[in-house]
Amino acid sequence: MSVTGRWNANKKFLDRAINRGDEFKLATPFNAETASGYFKKEIEYLLDQGYKLSEDGTRIFK
Amino acid sequence: MVKRLLNTLDEKILEELDSHDFELVKEEKSGSFDNELLIFESQELEVRIARDRGDVSIQVSSEDLGNQWLELPAVLKLIDPGKLPEPKMDDLLKALLVHQKTISFLLEEGQKEETLEQIKKNRIEANRKFFESRGK
Numbered sequence: 001m002s003v004t005g006r007w008n009a010n011k012k013f014l015d016r017a018i019n020r021g022d023e024f025k026l027a028t029p030f031n032a033e034t035a036s037g038y039f040k041k042e043i044e045y046l047l048d049q050g051y052k053l054s055e056d057g058t059r060i061f062k
Numbered sequence: 063m064v065k066r067l068l069n070t071l072d073e074k075i076l077e078e079l080d081s082h083d084f085e086l087v088k089e090e091k092s093g094s095f096d097n098e099l100l101i102f103e104s105q106e107l108e109v110r111i112a113r114d115r116g117d118v119s120i121q122v123s124s125e126d127l128g129n130q131w132l133e134l135p136a137v138l139k140l141i142d143p144g145k146l147p148e149p150k151m152d153d154l155l156k157a158l159l160v161h162q163k164t165i166s167f168l169l170e171e172g173q174k175e176e177t178l179e180q181i182k183k184n185r186i187e188a189n190r191k192f193f194e195s196r197g198k
Contacts, residue, residue, distance in 0.1 A: 003116065006115055006116065028121075029185060031133065031184070031185040031188050033184075033185075033188035033191075033192075034133055034135040034136055034139075034188075036117065037116065037117030038115045038116065039117065047196070053193075055186055055189075056182060056185065057185050057186070057189050
């Protein structure tokens with residue numbers, strides 16, 4: 001799958017979860033200093049959609 | 063030795079893992095996202111190299127840490143707080159081999175609580191700065 005195709009598939013999954021108002025428990029706690037690639041992109045996308053990150057970086061919720 | 067994920071890594075580094083008594087104990091490939099997972103073990107440390115949707119990451123654990131895996135850059139930052147490790151996988155693996163003994167110590171029973179607490183503090187601080195910069 002191409003990089004764009006991969007992100008589109010991912011975004012579709014996230015959009016469905018956002019519409020349901022799902023909370024995400026992060027298997028890897030988010031650390032803005034060391035996170036990269038898709039993981040960071042997903043977190044930034046969720047934050048742009050109004051989600052909030054827990055202080056310890058382990059959950060992201062509406 | 064596993065070639066596909068490791069195409070993104072320098073084979074010499076992987077040979078170095080071998081020569082530092084790390085043994086490949088698990089290899090998984092799955093899914094349409096082309097994900098892969100490798101786990102290496104030595105006497106003191108466990109190293110997990112994962113490719114998740116194209117992103118490669120390295121995590122470490124130990125027997126004393128149980129099922130918990132820590133991001134290698136976060137652990138290396140405890141060893142050299144002034145220097146954020148290079149995100150390149152080859153550089154991270156080199157740093158792992160250089161600091162193997164110290165990393166093992168940080169993950170030992172009696173030390174691991176302080177390690178986990180410090181990693182959490184660093185993460186909270188990094189995320190605070192990240193949100194400040196997003197707010198600008």
